[in-house]
Amino acid sequence: xxxxxxxxxxxxxxxxxxxxxxxxxxxxxxxxxxxxxxxxxxxxxxxxxxxxxxxxxxxxxxxxxxxxxxxxxxxxxxxxxxxxxxxxxxxxxxxxxxxxxxxxxxxxxxxxxxxxxxxxxxxxxxxxxxxxxxxxxxxxxxxxxxxxxxxxxxxxxxxxxxxxxxxxxxxxxxxxxxxxxxxxxxxxxxxxxxxxxxxxxxxxxxxxxxxxxxxxxxxxxxxxxxxxxxxxxxxxxxxxxxxxxxxxxxxxxxxxxxxxxxxxxxxxxxxxxxxxxxxxxxxxxxxxxxxxxxxxxxxxxxxxxxxxxxxxxxxxxxxxxxxxxxxxxxxxxxxxxxxxxxxxxxxxxx
Numbered sequence: 001x002x003x004x005x006x007x008x009x010x011x012x013x014x015x016x017x018x019x020x021x022x023x024x025x026x027x028x029x030x031x032x033x034x035x036x037x038x039x040x041x042x043x044x045x046x047x048x049x050x051x052x053x054x055x056x057x058x059x060x061x062x063x064x065x066x067x068x069x070x071x072x073x074x075x076x077x078x079x080x081x082x083x084x085x086x087x088x089x090x091x092x093x094x095x096x097x098x099x100x101x102x103x104x105x106x107x108x109x110x111x112x113x114x115x116x117x118x119x120x121x122x123x124x125x126x127x128x129x130x131x132x133x134x135x136x137x138x139x140x141x142x143x144x145x146x147x148x149x150x151x152x153x154x155x156x157x158x159x160x161x162x163x164x165x166x167x168x169x170x171x172x173x174x175x176x177x178x179x180x181x182x183x184x185x186x187x188x189x190x191x192x193x194x195x196x197x198x199x200x201x202x203x204x205x206x207x208x209x210x211x212x213x214x215x216x217x218x219x220x221x222x223x224x225x226x227x228x229x230x231x232x233x234x235x236x237x238x239x240x241x242x243x244x245x246x247x248x249x250x251x252x253x254x255x256x257x258x259x260x261x262x263x264x265x266x267x268x269x270x271x272x273x274x275x276x277x278x279x280x281x282x283x284x285x286x287x288x289x290x291x292x293x294x295x296x297x298x299x300x301x302x303x304x305x306x307x308x309x310x311x312x313x314x315x316x317x318x319x320x321x322x323x324x325x326x327x328x329x330x331x332x333x334x335x336x337x338x339x340x341x342x343x344x345x346x347x348x349x350x
Contacts, residue, residue: 037195037210039234039243039269046275048303050349053324056273057309058345060301063242064264064279129159145188149173155196167196167208178219187218192228209235213247222256242270253290260287264299278302285313293317293341305329309349314338324349 048056122136134154140146150172155165170193178186193212199205211233218225227250235242244266251262263281278301285297294313302308309324310333323336326349339347 037208037234037236039241041241041243041269041271042275043269044275045304046273046277047305048277048301048307048309048324048326050324050326052273053307053309053326054322054347054349055345056277056303057301057311057322058347059270059273060268060277060279060299061311061344063268064299127158127160129161131155131157131159131164133158145173145176147173147175149176159201162201164199164201165196166199167194169194169196185218185220187216189214189216191215205237207235207237209233211244223252223254225252226250240271242268242272244268258289260290260292261285282310287317293320306331311344320344322347322349 046052046056121138122134124132124134126132134156136152136154138150140148151170153169153171155167155169158165171190172192173188173190175190176186176188178188191212191214195208195210197206197208200207211230213228213230213233216225216227227248229248231246233244233247247264247266249262249264249266251260253260261284263284265280267276267278269276279299280302281297281299283296283298285294285299287294295315295317297313298310300308300310307324307326307329309322309326312321312323314321318340319338320341321336321338322344323333325331325333327334335350337347337349
């Protein structure tokens with residue numbers, strides 16, 4: 001699958017409209033439309049078979065690996081529209097990445113010291129090549145982030161060299177404690193809505209994402225924690241479409257290790273897998289380093305008639321064991337197979 005929601009809050013990362021601001025709140029509209037972006041792909045529960053169960057598992061994992069934030073994210077003077085990962089090709093930014101990017105941008109606009117309380121104010125920050133990001137803010141207290149604060153980021157053809165970002169992201173702060181500069185220990189929670197398009201300048205391909213979600217983020221010492229959860233987000237790349245429902249992703253990253261622990265539960269519908277599967281983490285995944293393969297963790301993908309395929313990380317950090325219950329479907333694994341993580345997308349089940 002070429003669409004993956006790769007590292008946009010990582011700083012789980014994202015993508016646009018080209019049209020318009022999605023209202024904050026992350027509510028469920030009752031249809032498969034998020035903002036101006038509609039999922040029109042197949043939604044029937046997928047029949048998992050020995051022919052396609054391996055590729056479906058690879059598709060699911062490519063998105064889980066992406067739904068995270070890169071803690072090295074936006075750290076310098078100019079905002080980064082899209083983060084790149086060492087493997088996987090161009091893809092949509094991740095959910096955690098979307099929030100993390102917005103959080104990191106706030107101090108750059110001097111939002112916690114320059115804006116009058118209770119007054120809507122706008123500032124614009126130039127992107128590295130061309131275009132800009134405009135932030136509109138309404139703060140309850142001009143000296144710090146506070147519950148009730150609202151921020152809107154508009155990406156005005158923001159060209160960072162390899163990608164051009166357009167669209168908007170809105171963030172409401174529901175709770176906040178800690179250093180207002182967000183550089184030391186803090187905890188915050190709120191809601192984010194977005195409708196963002198990222199165009200790859202080298203290929204001309206456009207990746208779009210729209211939706212709303214709740215978020216929780218904190219940092220204590222060397223540990224950064226992040227959680228995003230909500231009812232629906234939609235992504236598209238040309239004719240490819242992907243929709244996440246009832247999703248809940250969290251991860252802890254300890255830079256002292258470095259080590260990462262993460263989990264993902266969601267319902268996935270996509271044109272690439274031809275329908276819908278339900279994904280549940282049985283044991284949280286753990287890895288040494290941010291981009292390393294996990295050495296601990298277990299996940300199950302369930303299709304029609306309760307057929308399933310399961311992924312279990314091996315302790316060597318190189319391999320993953322697939323097991324499946326496809327025929328007969330009796331709640332017991334039919335067999336298992338151990339493969340390299342890198343080979344998972346093309347794995348066939350005998």
